[in-house]
Amino acid sequence: MVLASGTNSFAKEMAIRKRIANIFNKREEDFPSLREYNDYLEEVEDMTVNLVEGIDVLAIEARIAQYQKENAEQIMIAQARKAEEYAAALAASKGQLPQTGVDPSSSSQAGTSSVAQGQYAPAIAGAGITQPRPVGVGPQPIPLGSGPDMLGHEYEDEETMKMRAEKAGRAGGWSIELSKKRAQEEAFASIWI
Known part of the structure; x- marks a missing residue:
């Protein structure tokens, strides 16, 4: 019976880690220094371990809710960036060019957008140009664990x-x-x- 409780404990920890990673999803380039990034990682890991161990859960859940409220836009941007990177990696593994919505025959000039309406185009870093992210337009990301497997194969006979x-x-x-x-x-x- 020890195995069952160990498996259950592992599943609980994985669920907590996945949830925390989806909320606290900043990267090193989001911080001005490596020290600040490492402090952020340490704080996130401390919260994760405390949640897994059941230590001060109410206070940690309140901190998580407050962080989500204050950083909702940054969390969504990071999740979109992660989904875009996953899609690009998946396309690259299949030997395809990523779909960008850009017509390669058209030449784009500085300051104009060559992206089809309703398509997401990431802002150019440092250029001060931002584009709104459409909500509910176009295909939505497919959650892992449904549809094709990790290699892109549909479930087969x-x-x-x-x-x-x-x-x-x-x-x-x-x-x-x-x-x-x-x-x-x-x-x-x-x-x-």
């Missing part, structure tokens, strides 16, 4: 999964002939013992 496993084995140097040969060698070797 048994025959397709078997074929994919055989291809993966062949790519790793395994073959059915090799397996049969080894089984025969082991069988004949055991006869002489």
Whole structure:
């Protein structure tokens, strides 16, 4: 029964860490110095550990709520940035160029936007140009754990999964002939013992 409580404890910790990471999602480049970033990380980790251990939960939940209230826009921007990076990485892993909504044949001039209406275009850092983020327009990000798996494969039938496993084995140097040969060698070797 120790295993069950250990698994439950692990699941609880992972859920807490995921929740905290979605709220306290600043990066090193969001801070003027490495020291301030490290202090931020330490504070977040202290809150996480205290929540996992059940220490001063009400006070920590109040701090989290206050932080969410004060930094709602920054949290959303960081989540959007993370989703964009995930989409770009997914597109790169498939060998595709990321979809930006930009027509490559049109030449854009400074100060004008070449992004289709309703599409999000990140602000250019340092240029002072900002664009509003559309709400509820266009495709929404797909939550992890639903739809295609991490490699982009839709859930497949048994025959397709078997074929994919055989291809993966062949790519790793395994073959059915090799397996049969080894089984025969082991069988004949055991006869002489």
